Amino acid sequence: MIEREFTGQSWLTFRQALSLGGHVRRGERGTTVVYADRFVPYDEKRRAAVTDEDAQAIPFLKRFTVFNTDQCEELPDDIAIAAPPPPAGLIEPTVDALIKASGIPFRIGGDRAFYATTEDYVQVPPPQAYFEPINWHRTALHELGHATGHPSRLNRDQNGSYGTKKYAFEELVAELSSAFSCASLGIVPTVRHAGYIGSWLQVLREDNRAIVRAASQASKAADYLLGFVPGSIEPASLRSVVADHEVA
Template sequence: MASSRRTRSTTERANLYEQITNRIIAELEAGRVPWVQPWGSSRAAIGMPYNAVSNRRYSGLNILTLWNAVVERGFAGHAFLTFRQAIALGGSVRRGEHGIGIIYTRRFIPGEERRRAENEGREPSGGIPFLKSFTVFSVEQCDGLPAHICEPPPPIPEGLILPQAEALIASTGADFRIGGAMAYYSPRHDYVQVPRPDDYFEPVNWHRTALHELSHWVGHPSRLNRDQSGAFGSPDYAREELIAEISAAYCCAALGIAPTVRHADYIGSWLEILKEDHRAILRAASAASKAADYLLAFRPEAVLAANDDDPDPDPDCAMALEGRAAA
């Protein structure tokens, strides 16, 4: 009987390992790296999954499993709990909701060792490690939970967004949204989305991301009318990313913001473009200058200067202001 239980436990453990491994393999074969925060299509801010009742963070493979659930199911947060915990809080899991299977490691201590340890006044030692699976649900799959379990994210701490950047962003009039877990510009709907600055390991880098996405924003047909039709991974897409990256660097320098070194996600595609066409960097830098000038022309001091009777205005600044007025 005991032998049968051990065999069944070993088989279940092997199946659990296999399921987890197969899921990771599928992610890698799809071109995703599951241990790099997969915020590509997530509504949630960058963060670590945790139990909504105990506030303890999940660990190990459970982080990858719950990250995947946050991305795939569109959860807006990282708080999870069990069915029983939801009931204990006076709430319930909505009918039809499917939970997420996660694991924990336990040790099976034979009865003889437990008795010996008890007689000797010590903790049992040894034991056979095994995996157990259980199911958790996002708090967003539940109803009737206390407000403190589902409370919205706190306000952005004061001072994380530098005033010169905040003033510039506000003056552009762009549909600029802060939140979520992904930084992007939507050409179709003409808005910019960036995560909260306190979601960055170094909040100063938020400014580079914000200005990078705004540099895409100025490429809209109603503004500088850059070609932004390149599909992800294509040379045209990489060119647009290079323009936005250089433009963000120009804008940061002009605003006196010094982000830390950026991990260049597109460096491989940039290298291919530059090696194939030695003039590509000249065109990218020129387009980046136009984008940066367009953005920087929104600064209050730039607007005041443009209104002065300057007989010889800076042609690039004048071009940016003319483009902005026409938008």
């Protein structure tokens, strides 16, 4: 959607467009999506019932070609359906309050997490898209960590392209900021920060002070974000939680 500058995240197959009274515009190129699931064959269910064992599910993949609604014509006006809000309880109240109080434009939806530097907004898939919703907080705080670098906030250099040292350094800052924030808020993701941090340190392996400089910037980013928590956490508390944290 972002690469091709579509205005919405609504997709349908060629036949679905026709069934709705519309059609795909001539010359448009479709996008391949893959649906993954498991099913238990009838014979396997019978075998399990006879042997009193667990039935073995068979994984499968099904491929579809879909088109964005922007690529279609004559569709009903109400075809684009907004994603439902996350179910209550999946987002920690303190993180929800932080997001709202920060004033950083924050969108929930789509299929990937990112911070748009030019437009200055964060987008993260809904918590229910994660196998374990607690990991949503690590991702959200990572992208918010990037957003603190905007010129109107902490004004970090975010001009590095993917794979460069500048890019790697900014990723370190964002992930360390997420780790510090999670630790301060008592959030324990099951996906560990250390592996991600280590992957970007490889890019900076000849700079043995990169982690120290990144941690300093990350501490400022986390302090900035945590300042929006109701009854905000004192910045100094970061120093105490880091000592016990896996990335310290």
